[in-house]
Amino acid sequence: MCGIAGIHNSKVNSDELKNIANKNIELLHHRGPDDNGYEILTQANSNKTLFVHTRLSIVDLSRAGKQPMTDTSGNYWITFNGEIYNFLEIKKELLGLGIKFKSNSDTEVILESYKIWGLKAFEHFIGMWALAIWDKKKDELLLSRDRLGIKPLYYANHNESIFFASEPKAIINFLPGKRQLNPNALTDYFSFRQVLGEETFFSDVLSVEPGNHLIIKNGKIKKIQYWDLPIADFKNDFSEEELKDELDELLSSSVKYRMISDVPLGSFLSGGLDSSILVYNMSNFTDGPIKTYTIGFDGEGYNEFSYSREVSKFLGTVHKQEILSAEDYLNLFSKMIEYKDSPLAVPNEIALHKLSKSLKEDITVVLSGEGADELFGGYGRIFRSSYDYQRLEAGNKNEDFLKNLNMKYKSLTFKKDLDHFLSQYSYISVLDQKKLFKEEVLNKISNGLNNREFITPLWNRLDSLSYLDKMIWFFQKIHLQGLLNRLDTASMSASVEARVPFVDHRLIEFFNKVPSKYKLKWINKESKLKAANLNSDQISENLDITKYILRENYKKNLPSSISSRKKVGFPVPLSIWLSGPLKNHAQEKLLSDSSRTQVIFKKSGVEKALKDVGQDVKSGLKVWMMLNLEEWMNIYDINSP
Numbered sequence: 001m002c003g004i005a006g007i008h009n010s011k012v013n014s015d016e017l018k019n020i021a022n023k024n025i026e027l028l029h030h031r032g033p034d035d036n037g038y039e040i041l042t043q044a045n046s047n048k049t050l051f052v053h054t055r056l057s058i059v060d061l062s063r064a065g066k067q068p069m070t071d072t073s074g075n076y077w078i079t080f081n082g083e084i085y086n087f088l089e090i091k092k093e094l095l096g097l098g099i100k101f102k103s104n105s106d107t108e109v110i111l112e113s114y115k116i117w118g119l120k121a122f123e124h125f126i127g128m129w130a131l132a133i134w135d136k137k138k139d140e141l142l143l144s145r146d147r148l149g150i151k152p153l154y155y156a157n158h159n160e161s162i163f164f165a166s167e168p169k170a171i172i173n174f175l176p177g178k179r180q181l182n183p184n185a186l187t188d189y190f191s192f193r194q195v196l197g198e199e200t201f202f203s204d205v206l207s208v209e210p211g212n213h214l215i216i217k218n219g220k221i222k223k224i225q226y227w228d229l230p231i232a233d234f235k236n237d238f239s240e241e242e243l244k245d246e247l248d249e250l251l252s253s254s255v256k257y258r259m260i261s262d263v264p265l266g267s268f269l270s271g272g273l274d275s276s277i278l279v280y281n282m283s284n285f286t287d288g289p290i291k292t293y294t295i296g297f298d299g300e301g302y303n304e305f306s307y308s309r310e311v312s313k314f315l316g317t318v319h320k321q322e323i324l325s326a327e328d329y330l331n332l333f334s335k336m337i338e339y340k341d342s343p344l345a346v347p348n349e350i351a352l353h354k355l356s357k358s359l360k361e362d363i364t365v366v367l368s369g370e371g372a373d374e375l376f377g378g379y380g381r382i383f384r385s386s387y388d389y390q391r392l393e394a395g396n397k398n399e400d401f402l403k404n405l406n407m408k409y410k411s412l413t414f415k416k417d418l419d420h421f422l423s424q425y426s427y428i429s430v431l432d433q434k435k436l437f438k439e440e441v442l443n444k445i446s447n448g449l450n451n452r453e454f455i456t457p458l459w460n461r462l463d464s465l466s467y468l469d470k471m472i473w474f475f476q477k478i479h480l481q482g483l484l485n486r487l488d489t490a491s492m493s494a495s496v497e498a499r500v501p502f503v504d505h506r507l508i509e510f511f512n513k514v515p516s517k518y519k520l521k522w523i524n525k526e527s528k529l530k531a532a533n534l535n536s537d538q539i540s541e542n543l544d545i546t547k548y549i550l551r552e553n554y555k556k557n558l559p560s561s562i563s564s565r566k567k568v569g570f571p572v573p574l575s576i577w578l579s580g581p582l583k584n585h586a587q588e589k590l591l592s593d594s595s596r597t598q599v600i601f602k603k604s605g606v607e608k609a610l611k612d613v614g615q616d617v618k619s620g621l622k623v624w625m626m627l628n629l630e631e632w633m634n635i636y637d638i639n640s641p
Helices: 014-027 087-096 106-124 183-192 240-257 273-283 305-315 326-340 349-359 372-376 385-393 399-408 417-425 430-436 449-460 467-492 505-511 525-533 548-557 574-578 583-591 603-612 617-635
Strands: 002-010 035-042 048-055 076-084 127-135 140-145 154-158 161-165 212-217 220-225 265-268 291-297 318-324 365-367 497-499
Touching: 002 014, 002 076, 002 127, 014 035, 014 048, 048 076, 048 127, 076 106, 087 106, 106 127, 106 140, 183 430, 183 449, 183 617, 240 273, 240 505, 240 548, 265 273, 273 305, 273 372, 273 548, 291 305, 291 349, 305 318, 318 349, 326 349, 326 467, 326 617, 349 467, 372 467, 372 505, 372 548, 385 399, 385 417, 385 467, 399 525, 417 449, 417 467, 430 449, 430 603, 430 617, 449 467, 467 497, 574 617, 583 603, 583 617, 603 617
Parallel strands: 265 291, 265 365, 291 318, 365 497
Antiparallel strands: 002 048, 002 161, 035 048, 076 127, 127 140, 140 212, 154 161, 212 220
């Protein structure tokens, strides 16, 4: 795991490129503190290509694994961030073709695979990656990102010079002019907690989208989507036992691959279902105890220590727990935004960073449970709301039903399922955004509030699916991106590699063909009858079972209190802090005459959110998001949109 950066088709001289390389090594040091290097390569047109690498040594700790790396001919160069877990099998195949290797690294396997198979090489890889390969003969640059977007990769095109990096900071520092906020990022952030598609918060920096290659030649960029999330309109009618067998095989393989490491590893362990299943699977592949870690906050309901200790005792792990105070949180707030190069997506990113810092004392690789909810149907209250919409569409006029739905929804009039879904999924509603953003800002948001321009074409591709399956697919396509980005920032800021066994494309390709009845299941016939006139909040995890096949398969391997446990988020006491120890800080930042966001937010909207923090959870989130934007604009000296 590493940090990468570079410039292709650069017109500046070698001395200036050396300065850029050294500055990027400094900027990306947290991603790769073990070694670093750079290469300046001369193109056919006499322009230059710069490759930069900071190394976090995980596989092949020797100097033979140093990057940027070239093949024996010197015609191919690579700078690579990630892990190819099945590299030994691929290497064996390449050895059979007569290829000779000089290292034991997966980096060299990528390079030699690309030489033999070209872009088809990526079909062989099981893993996560963000990389650049320069083909000297073709004078062509390849940028590639893994199928699900586990590892980040950003780029910018300035005067036909292509800048790329693991983090935007390694690009924006070398682009001319003042840094500008992308106005489209505002509604994406307040609606979805992340910027959608290839756009970022910086107006001139883009993200390589998951499952995509960029081929750059003669200053032109060609995008190739080599993998996409499968849309399985035909669901195979598996038996439950067949599914359990397949789940055992695929998840076991995924965990085993992700335990390949030449440095110590462990796992996050919240005491929830997903992390507990990972630790159980890990215990099958090692003789010694697994090292596990959790973090929480002071106060009842703001940590899960009792559950994580129970699982630790049951599975015999060596367990550590951390507590984060309001003071710690505030002290780390700016630093975390600086690591991420954007406002934070969720309040617990700071907690994950602190926990990663702590576990770095013992290990360098940590396994994490992201992806299980998206794959197996874990967001019960949202996913079950598809049943609310279906009953409305069917014309259910029962008085109790309408009363219960009115308790949950502000309106029972939805034009179509997408409108209903966005009403549930959007973090801050369109109505609240209109009250918050100034008119001149709203006028500059070209993709519309809730970014319908991006979402509608995606949703329309799902016409053959049930509404519930549409929701699950959307969470895999969109929501998971935010979680993976959060994990990458929090772990890599502490020089820790996080691996996500549930985000294995083999698992996703198989389980997207599985009927949703094995994901969200009624407890029995009686429970479905009881649910007939209730809303999804009343139903979820009371009358149904989320992640059914996952729970059912592993209940024999875990304490019953864990296998049957309801989903709990990662609660942060925002409302308590923002109406208490952080109240003055929030007011001073957002209402001062020097506030950068005063050109974005209406003063009345800010004042109301601050006033309502103690009574309304959404107001606490709104204030926290505004603070994030304010801090980010200050750190990066951002001009208003």
